Amino acid sequence: MSEALFEKIGGEAAVNAAVDIFYRKVLADDRINRFFEGVDMDAQAAKQKAFLTMAFGGPNNYTGKDMREGHAHLVKDGLNDSHFDAVVENLGATLKELGVADDLIVQVAAVAETTRNDVLGK
């Protein structure tokens, strides 16, 4: 957890502002929206919130195992690096839309990057 980053971005209020924007971008992105098909939207939004909190350096208790197990069925379905990249891209675009400074966006992308191998089951 990186308190400094989380507070700089705007803490929980920033996460709440980001969730809807980020989730909308993901649903509209034809590279990755098929992985979100059929999932209950409320449940998915809650997971997005958890992911964003983690990416912003906020408090979370995700383990590598959680990320691995949570995405295993998607990996079977073809989830790969290009999809992970697309998600991080949408994350960056969301933060830009919220007026977050570029250097902070870079830090958020770096945090997200640390989950790549667990998410993709590598």
Place this chain on the structure above:
Amino acid sequence: MPIIEFEENRYDCNPGETLLECLDRYNCPPPSSCQSGLCHTCLMRCLEGTPPPSSQNGLKPGLVKQGYFLPCVCYPEGDMKIALPDASAVPHARAKLISKTLLTPSIARLRFEVDEDFSYIPGQFTNIFKDEQVTRTYSIASVPAIDGNVLEFHIEKIPGGQVSQWVFDTLSEGDELQISEALGECFYQADQSERSLLLIATGSGFAPIYGIVRDAINQAHQGDIHVYHGAGLPEKLYLVEEMRALAEKQANVFYHPCLSRNAIDGLEAGRANELALAQHEDLKGWTVYLCGHPEMVKATKKKVFLAGVSMHDIHSDPFEFSK
């Protein structure tokens, strides 16, 4: 040390431990995932006592109001009696049928007398017990301020439906049965007076909408209220004249009865949800209520979200079919 009552047992919650950790110690935890109050997997409900507000962070206001909370971030401040979210659907109150009429050949309007202390918010649903084993969920169409201690339901006859068939063929005025407490978060929020509301229903999904619209008006809602009621055939639309009269009387109510197949005088052609989205493209800041056919609800939820409605402000009541 707070005492936690859960499923007939009492547990001691240690200082500094979350309610989830406590239940885990006693080997009866609910499912959980993020352990941080974010994913809502561990959602439970507090039946007696008060959950600390920090354990309700992020939940929809309707759920907060009913005592739902997240045990993984809950440090109990007093004794609590808790339950899993779906454990509340047990027989709870008596209801006596006082009127059974037909709204359409296949949709019945039932009005039950209940005790004064039966509390509900228009738009919620309850489980009606045909007998001890067989129960179905129906949305409430009445409004306490208008209907007093009378509960109204709109029940559609489903071919081969155990309960709906019994409702049509057997259930008679004077019969008494049991209902559960009122559940659900699909209701009008008084602090949204200035917002535009969009309410879309198919078939008997109009029941909760009818309650929510009248509740909003009763609470002097200031913003525009747009109601779309859709069906495939004219005989599945009902309360059309009542709604037209309501829209006449209230400047901020706009009513659209829709027929998805052929247009008929006075009824708009097209699916209710498609017409609604075509007529209102930018829904940022709106609150939306979706009730009825599960496919309509699911598809429209996504469409209104993409049109700018916040997840928090989408209230849905899909009428799933029982096996």
